[in-house]
Amino acid sequence: MKSAVETLNPTRVRLTVEVPFEELKASLDAAYKKINQQVTVKGFRKGKIPARVIDQRFGRGAVLEEAVNDALPKLYTEAVNEADVNPLGQPEVDITELKDGELLAFTAEVDIRPAIEIPDYSGIEVTVDAVEVTDEDVEKSVEQLRERFAxxxxxxxxxxxxxxxxxxxxxxxxxxxxxxxxxxxxxxxxxxxxxxxxxxxxxxxxxxxxxxxxxxxxxxxxxxxxxxxxxxxxxxxxxxxLPELDDEFAQMASEFDTLDELKADSRKRLENMKQYDQATQAQERVLDELLKLVEVPIPEKLLEDEVNTRKHNLEHHQLGQMGLTLEKYLELQGKTVEEFDAETQEQAVKGIKTQFILDELVSKEKLNVNQDELTEHLMRRAASSGMSPDQFAQAVVEGNQVPMLVGEVARGKALALVVEAAKVVDTDGEPVVLDDDEDETAETAEASAEAGDDAEAKADEKSEEKSEA
Known part of the structure; x- marks a missing residue:
């Protein structure tokens, strides 16, 4: 087999493949065997019809078509590996020449992952909200608890x-x-x-x-x-x-003996929440700055699929559960269809860019995911989904989603590297020291890159379906 690759644009290539006819022998044999099992010819037992009779009765063209369909997935995969490209989704295949006994030639156009250069990101600087819990915040928190015991x-x-x-x-x-x-x-x-x-x-x-x-x-x-x-x-x-705000209330509503202890605990909880929000904000803003540094061509078909997926999920799942139509939702949001389409495309572009960049960082930094990291991430995902870890793990395995989870953790580790290298200060000008929680960072990376995951997974599913067909 001979193959050549032509770059059509930064995200699409055309593979040109020529295959000597003798390399189709296994597929031709398989084609005759398959047809033998499907047809009946008087005078011959089922499955024992000679090839020449099949050619005469049903045409050599039908056999060639079956053989080519059988051989194409393998031939395409060999050409992709030889060209060393990373295809995205289903190729557009065109049989350019088929000479019985001589040659099969075809072209395959397919979207690919673009080549990305990651620049020095150590100079990224972001500002985040300061962690500040006021007496008013504490009083509001205690008042909400008081409301629950009304x-x-x-x-x-x-x-x-x-x-x-x-x-x-x-x-x-x-x-x-x-x-x-x-x-x-x-x-x-x-x-x-x-x-x-x-x-x-x-x-x-x-x-x-x-x-x-x-x-x-x-x-x-x-x-x-x-x-x-x-x-x-x-x-x-x-x-x-409402119950009186006193020590008796503290004993009824919490594990504390005094109202002062309850308020101190409320303050600590609010500080932890705000620190978590601050860390999430830092990750999101560092990621936004990283995206500005890197030029990423977006495959058109991948983007189109992702935009359609986002619209479908919103209209038929999220809004459906809320009892809203898309039209009513846009009315409540005060948005036009054009504004909604523009926002959806912008979000999809960001998701795809995020995945491409973080995946490139994973490769560049040679980041690996060990079993403990994967298990911890799985436990968190299970908790957020409302399933037990065993149920979630079973669903992941049955859905062949383990590589997706590994990718989420790896991208989280890549983003953690960038955040660690960045300068983060709060609105008071004070440096912010972030906890090194890579799984938490994985959640930020996952939320931003979810579009790319969904679009690529969908594209890969289509590709697999075609190969199986």
């Missing part, structure tokens, strides 16, 4: 903001009560915004036994998105009572 008691007065009312609801559209438009005994905290728009104004001022009617857009159900006439009847008004 109790309610019925009152004989008009409902006001903050009260918990028990209500019955009936929704009508075009004068007809909806099949799923009746609910009784619903508890609602006035001012929480957890039910229909307009309900706060409707129930405020009502006593038990009072009712009101208002118009609202339904958020779900059979008439989702339609205007409905909603009748609400208050059956009970209850006032929320």
């Amino acid at each position: 109790s309610t008691s019925p009152v004989e007065r008009a409902a006001a903001e903050g009260d918990v009312v028990t209500i019955d609801l009936e929704a009508k559209v075009d004068g007809e009560v909806l099949p799923d438009g009746v609910a009784t005994g619903v508890q609602y905290t006035i001012g929480s915004g957890e039910l229909l728009e307009g309900i706060d104004d409707a129930v405020t001022g009502l006593e038990a036994g009072g009712e009101a009617t208002f118009t609202s857009t339904l958020k779900g159900g059979s008439a989702e998105g339609k205007e409905a006439e909603v009748t609400v009847k208050v059956t009970q008004v209850a006032a929320r009572e």
